[in-house]
Amino acid sequence: MQLRHVSTNLRQGLRRNASMHLAVILTLFVSLSLAGIGLMMSKQADLTVDVIGSELQIQVVLCLPDDPQNASCTSEVTEEQKSAIATAIDDNPEVADFAFESKAESLEKLKALLGPEQFEGPDPVFTVEDAPQAVRITLKDPNDFDGTVDAVANLDGVSYITLAKDEVKPIFTLIDVLQYSSWGAAAALLLASILLVANTIRLTALARRKEIEIMRLVGASRIFIALPFLLEALVTALIGVALAVGAVAAFTQFALIGGLSEVVRALPFIGWAEWAETSLVLVVVAPILTVVPTLLLTRKYLRL
Amino acid sequence: MIRFEKVTKSYAGPDKPALNQVTINVDKGEFVFLVGASGSGKSTALRLLLREMRPTTGRVYVAGKEINRLATWKVPRLRRQIGTVFQDFRLLQNKNVSENVAFALQVIGRSGRDIKRTVPETLELVGLSGKATRMPEELSGGEQQRVAIARAMVNHPMILIADEPTGNLDPATSVGIMKLLDRINATGTTVLMATHDHGVVDQMRKRVIELDHGRVVRDEATGVYGFQH
Numbered sequence: 001m002q003l004r005h006v007s008t009n010l011r012q013g014l015r016r017n018a019s020m021h022l023a024v025i026l027t028l029f030v031s032l033s034l035a036g037i038g039l040m041m042s043k044q045a046d047l048t049v050d051v052i053g054s055e056l057q058i059q060v061v062l063c064l065p066d067d068p069q070n071a072s073c074t075s076e077v078t079e080e081q082k083s084a085i086a087t088a089i090d091d092n093p094e095v096a097d098f099a100f101e102s103k104a105e106s107l108e109k110l111k112a113l114l115g116p117e118q119f120e121g122p123d124p125v126f127t128v129e130d131a132p133q134a135v136r137i138t139l140k141d142p143n144d145f146d147g148t149v150d151a152v153a154n155l156d157g158v159s160y161i162t163l164a165k166d167e168v169k170p171i172f173t174l175i176d177v178l179q180y181s182s183w184g185a186a187a188a189l190l191l192a193s194i195l196l197v198a199n200t201i202r203l204t205a206l207a208r209r210k211e212i213e214i215m216r217l218v219g220a221s222r223i224f225i226a227l228p229f230l231l232e233a234l235v236t237a238l239i240g241v242a243l244a245v246g247a248v249a250a251f252t253q254f255a256l257i258g259g260l261s262e263v264v265r266a267l268p269f270i271g272w273a274e275w276a277e278t279s280l281v282l283v284v285v286a287p288i289l290t291v292v293p294t295l296l297l298t299r300k301y302l303r304l
Numbered sequence: 305m306i307r308f309e310k311v312t313k314s315y316a317g318p319d320k321p322a323l324n325q326v327t328i329n330v331d332k333g334e335f336v337f338l339v340g341a342s343g344s345g346k347s348t349a350l351r352l353l354l355r356e357m358r359p360t361t362g363r364v365y366v367a368g369k370e371i372n373r374l375a376t377w378k379v380p381r382l383r384r385q386i387g388t389v390f391q392d393f394r395l396l397q398n399k400n401v402s403e404n405v406a407f408a409l410q411v412i413g414r415s416g417r418d419i420k421r422t423v424p425e426t427l428e429l430v431g432l433s434g435k436a437t438r439m440p441e442e443l444s445g446g447e448q449q450r451v452a453i454a455r456a457m458v459n460h461p462m463i464l465i466a467d468e469p470t471g472n473l474d475p476a477t478s479v480g481i482m483k484l485l486d487r488i489n490a491t492g493t494t495v496l497m498a499t500h501d502h503g504v505v506d507q508m509r510k511r512v513i514e515l516d517h518g519r520v521v522r523d524e525a526t527g528v529y530g531f532q533h
Contacts, residue, residue: 004416210394211407213394214407214408214411215411216380217383217388218456219380219382219384219412219459220380220411222380224411
């Protein structure tokens with residue numbers, strides 16, 4: 001009986017404010033989709049950093065035999081040269097941290113950048129012998145790199161130096177713009193959906209005030225009075241989430257997997273694993289966003 | 305059953321307190337009229353009993369429990385022990401007589417079987433057995449008040465609070481409602497009735513407590529509305 005009472009109330013409530021609920025669902029859908037895309041973008045940024053280095057990094061590529069990038073390299077960098085390079089880097093105040101990268105590690109990164117096809121088969125284009133050793137230097141400040149470059153550039157065993165800052169900047173700028181604009185829009189729309197939830201509750205509380213008054217008088221528990229409101233909030237949240245999860249899936253499929261990653265082959269792109277993580281976040285966050293204001297407002301309007 | 309101990313209730317503002325050092329003691333099974341002009345503090349007293357608010361100072365006891373100290377989540381349990389009836393009936397217009405009475409049980413989580421058994425019994429008690437499926441708008445004022453009384457009594461409360469229950473009814477109908485309240489009182493339910501209605505008070509000859517500007521000015525075991533001369 002109790003269950004039936006609650007479910008009848010829920011159905012009535014959803015029907016009574018159908019247009020308000022639709023508005024809540026649609027704003028939730030759009031805002032959560034944008035938030036989801038923002039989240040995907042930050043995962044994309046993390047992945048890009050992992051593979052091509054953050055903008056704080058300098059990559060010092062070391063000599064290979066017959067180095068195609070630097071004619072003065074005649075042989076593979078020696079251990080003495082490497083320790084001289086390490087000392088020069090270590091002594092530099094601009095450097096936060098540095099690490100040597102072996103030929104094998106370097107090959108893995110090349111694979112990630114270029115795709116595995118050129119590394120496979122009986123006669124691959126690239127082998128571990130073609131991968132240069134390198135030093136990855138993390139700077140304290142991405143704008144203070146002159147001293148480090150000067151100190152290392154002319155040492156024996158150094159082939160060339162790349163500043164990740166220059167390579168990565170436009171990519172990160174793009175990702176940042178996408179991420180922050182989708183988060184900004186999501187925040188504005190989430191605020192709108194919270195206000196819509198608040199208005200819906202106010203309307204429902206007004207429409208049911210006589211009923212609620214009687215429920216309080218005859219001693220219905222607070223949770224029993226608030227339950228239809230909470231369930232309404234939960235149902236709208238779940239529909240909104242379902243739509244948003246679908247939208248982010250469409251984004252993953254059409255913009256990333258079948259879109260950008262086909263065009264921009266030099267960069268790795270996130271995929272379904274990240275979509276799943278993002279969806280999980282949305283599924284947890286959305287009900288909180290509607291249920292918490294409902295709890296606060298039912299206290300206010302229902303004088304619980 | 306009900307005890308006010310030096311209860312004072314002041315509202316915000318410069319006005320005098322609505323209740324001022326009121327001490328009242330009502331035993332189990334008593335029938336008590338609370339009389340006095342508008343603004344004398346009757347409604348405040350009833351609202352304190354239902355824990356709609358707390359006294360500024362003093363204590364209110366119901367069934368031996370000090371209810372102003374009651375945790376908020378226990379308030380619904382208190383209200384289940386008190387039936388309430390109002391001047392304006394407060395029935396749900398979209399539910400019929402039987403559903404209005406059943407509503408009080410549904411919302412406190414009673415089983416369907418329980419409700420099916422109790423509601424007809426209660427309708428019989430108030431004399432509405434034949435009108436279970438009528439809508440409130442099809443009923444006379446007196447009948448609507450009987451539905452409200454049935455709703456208040458369906459959970460067998462220890463106390464029935466009635467705030468001007470005859471205020472909207474003609475004298476003849478009021479007599480019927482008073483007879484019903486008397487019958488409910490005879491089964492052991494404590495009845496506390498706030499009223500302006502001289503006729504019913506004088507006719508019933510029950511205990512009368514008169515409030516004036518928030519103070520108890522009279523408490524007689526078998527009183528009438530005005531002072532006896």
